[in-house]
Amino acid sequence: MGKGAARFGGKSGFLPKPREIFKQPYKHVVYQKEPDTGYADGILHPRGTTRELIRPPVVTPEERLLRTARPPKKVPGESELQKMAAEQRANIKQAELRRKYLAESYKTEVSRLERLEAQERRRAEEQAKVEQAAREYKASHAEVYTMPTVESYLDGPFIRPRTEEEKEELRLKREANRRARELEQKQAQAVKLLELYNAAANFAVTDEKLKEMVDSAFSDRKLQAVKDMLSVDLSGLGSQPSPGEFDKTVADVILGTVNKGPSLDAVEDTLSGFNELILETAQTKMEEKKMELKLKAEEKQRQLQQLQEEILREREQKTEESEQKNE
Template structure:
């Protein structure tokens, strides 16, 4: 095999052109791109040149557009209309039956060829349309030229260096910023004050168990080591077992339960929380109690009547 054959994929000779499936008449009308492309072509006979004459053929000065025949029309004209109708195969010979089946197979193949070729041409048209759209867009970008107004008003590096890089806030914007800063500061101060109030309330509740005098200290020692020694001993054993256990969760389960209960009920170690104290001091709790009592009395009166 020579080098010349390898250039053509190992195939010797010249391959024949593929026969077009749709001859003479197109299956669709010309697109705007095709019409624009053919508008620049000069074809036909010029003015003043006599048209040639030929028997059985008519010449035109400008070639007319070919008639469009769609795929559906071709199938109906070339396939469905030529199919034999109401054929009694019992009266035919084997050779005639074979010819009928052969023609039917050919018609099926031709129909499939029509549909496949139409699908292929449609994909080609879509690809060409996309390429033309990209080319048109690129041409518009290449031909784009800034107007004089844009050139005169477009900021330059010198204009940026002469003036401030950032504009100053307006009077209204500055007032909004100051109010937002004040609000943020007040919110942080309120959070700090509420945290201090919670800590103080917690300390107040815990102060009930504090030992502040010598008499209370002696009474507590006597209670722990003489009166309730068994309770003290059992509590000590429980603490030692929890400390010796492998899991830290067992030692903190009671503490976590108390935290969850206090958070749900709004309490501090089982005592009234800050929200309850606020409602009591402001009289809101008393007002709610009175309203509830009035509603209960009203329901009882309505029920008795």
Template sequence: MGKGILKYGGKSGILPKTKQIFHRPIRPMNEVELQKEKNKESGYAEGVPTPIINGKPLPRKQPPRKYITVEDRIKHIKYPPMSLKEMNDLPEEERDAYKRAYYRAEFLKEAYLEEEKRLAKIDQLKTKIHEKELENQRKFEEQRKIESIISSLPTMQKLLKEGLIKKRTPDENKLLKEQRKLNRHSKELAEKEEKASKILELYHSSSKFITNEEQLEEAIYRAFEINVSKFENNQTSIDNKLFSNSSSFIVGEINEMKIKDAILGEINGKPGLEQVKDTLSGNRERLRREAQLNMRGEV
């Protein structure tokens, strides 16, 4: 065994490195490759002047890669200008030269097609690997979310130490106290206004109350001796309105009175609580004077 064989590990020699058949891509970039190319940092940084070579500025970003399809490559293969049958009629040396050129072109075409199939399988394998990576990333994100949720759950030691309910901070307790105080005052104010409105309604109705014997005797005298016919006529008209088809007229009048009281803030046509408050505070008189001044200015 000579020194030359020992140099290659006891083998008679090594095979040469395989050369690439296609030095340029045979297809455009797919979505995955475009995304990787987009995320790749390339070009010149901001503030760096653009280099100029032979009077032409270099592009700041890498231009899109050029590709040549297998069909275009096959179209550019040079075949002999005659068929195999025509080659057989030529002299031996010329015939062999043409046949070598023909089979060389056929082998190149076959190599192109086989290389295209091999690259297609590699692309499919890369696509499967990318999809698997995306699936693993999705599972990892889901697992991380579950772990974060589990880690955020209170443990028995934490419950025993801090309690089941989270305690409020001093600022939160102060804010809650002020909010409760505001709600209580608002409720008390609403109750007082409702009570004052009822008292005012009672005050307006008190003018018809009978408070002594003289008023009672006078009311009986008027009802049974002076206003008997009027009382009977009123009773008849009320019965007719209640038991006739015109009962909707009474309902309309009542609703109209309620709407009027709600708009004007009155009680049965008499001043309501808001009007009394405006009168006591002076707002009513101020508004009246402003209205008079505006009217004089327009005149």
């Protein structure tokens, strides 16, 4: 951004204002002269002017289309198009597309302007109704001659009651918040269930497994680790995780697992068939690659065979030529 951008409020520039498609009126409108405007009766107006307001001429979209994109006087037939050059046929087709798109743009602009006019009429009608209600409103004697009292405040509601639209909007917001909380709770429960399922591989469900876990828990290496842990000063540790927990967390984050088992995303991909689709795609690509390599090998073998045949023919030809010279 250059130094001159400060003149534009810190912006590098502004986009140009869009041009109006219909600079002149596109339909006939009955105009009504506003009261108390123009020249009064008996007052001469300047020479070269008129007492009546001159409205711009009306140009309909059809007339504008004829002016800007007039259709050709003669439309070539199919046989004539076939005889023309490719460039000339392309130009004719491009001109037809331009006329078609221009007509569609005019139609779209007319519908947009009609919607704006309808909105303006509705807005004017509503404003007229509000002004009429304000003119017809008559304040009561209590509102004119008295001040509000505590009793008047206590008689009416302290807050404005919600409209039906506000009630519906509030209901939808509460419903969305409730569904979002339920989704978060279900996701947390699914992760915990998956952690429990993955950790079940280390549970002692048989006597052999229990004996193995007891032997490993009371081995010399475990006892030494327990002694080292008891000899550590716990005052300086704070709430830092142990090295084992930290390593396990880092491994889960890198590998995308939970307790060395599949994560929730992996389970969802398997249940939805995404992993199977990836496997099928990989197998298809592998088969295509094998087929391509096989075709290349066959092509190379064919070229090699053809080269050997050419070499043999050249040798035979040279041998025949040498024999003919000797004779």
